[in-house]
Amino acid sequence: MDHPELLLYFFGVALLYSSAGFGGGSSYLAILVLFDLAMFQVRSTALLCNIVVVAGSVYLFYRSGWLDFRRAAPLALTSIxxxxxxxxxxxxxxxxxxLLGISLLSAALLMWFQPRLPVEGTPKKGAGWLGPxxxxxxxFLSGMVGIGGGIFLxxxxxxxxxxxxxxxxAVAAFFILVNSISGxxxxxxxxxxxxxxxxxxxxMLAVLAGGQIGVRLTINKLSPASIKRITALLIFLVGIRLLLH
Incomplete structure (x- = not known):
């Protein structure tokens, strides 16, 4: 294949993102755009890789009891x-x-400034009318640009x-899966x-390997916060490059 280095990049992205329940679509898009691939190839490849990564994550979250389909339904029914x-x-x-440039910048800022919620915190019962x-x-935005949307959700x-x-x-992984398939x-x-x-x-084979490792192993060398900051910075720079281009 052309650009064999993409295998390593995609493996690494899947490894990092899957450990947080994400598919990595925004980073797949950012990487593919840098290699000047055709628009349709960029969108479809990112979605296919998303599906491969989060399908395994959804299964593991569900098997572990963290995924509640009833609570995820209001979000998914309109997103599909x-x-x-x-x-x-x-x-x-x-x-x-x-749109991709703006989406990447937004995703980077959301990742960088993502608020924290203590594990012991009392959860809300749901998003109510805001869910749909x-x-x-x-x-809708995710389908247009070719991502699953978990990084926004x-x-x-x-x-x-x-x-x-x-x-x-868990619900972010499920959201990414159904949106990626629908998109x-x-x-x-x-x-x-x-x-x-x-x-x-x-x-897809590269992200399958990275994703399965990521959801099973704890990354010890970098904290989750450090991974998010590094990823956010890279996505932000690519977003700026796209808008300037």
Whole structure:
């Protein structure tokens, strides 16, 4: 495959992100954009890699009892059709890169300033009427740019004190999974859809390995806060580069 170094980059991203319940879509996009790949290849590859990583995370969270589908439903029910529409909508490359740049900058700031919630904190019972609005809005944007949206959802849930961190990570992983699948299906219905399956398959295998290791091992050399800060800085720089370009 061209650019074999992408295998190492994607493996590392999946390893880091999966340990926090994320798929890594924003970083996959950032990396692929730096290699000047076609817009549709960038969006579809990022979503496929997201699906591979978070599918394993969702299974482990559910098996461990941290994922409550009833509480996740209000967020997912509106995000699924919204992500499909976002993925289906025709989008000009200029608008795509503008939205992607703004999304990456927003994601970086949300990661950097993400509020903390003590594990012992008393969780709220739910997001109420905000749940469908939050899910639909994030789902639509995620489908358009080619991410799962967990990187936007988690800080919002922390802010409204939706629940304890492990349950927020679990619902974020589930949110990413359903949005990525829906957004991918939406892209595939677009007549302009195109993907190099051989290229994407190599990257999917790399993130499968990284993701499975990440959700099972504790990263000792860097604290979760340090990982988030480093990732946020890299995403921010790529977002700036896109907007200037």
């Amino acid at each position: 059709p919204a992500a499909f529409i976002g993925g289906w909508l025709p989008i000009e490359p200029t608008l795509f890169y503008l 609005l939050i899910g639909g809005g994030i789902g 988690a800080p919002v849930l922390y802010f409204i004190r939706w629940d304890i961190p492990k349950r927020i990570a 991918m299906l939406g892209q595939m219905t677009n007549p302009a859809f195109k993907i190099e399956w051989a290229f994407s398959l190599y990257l």
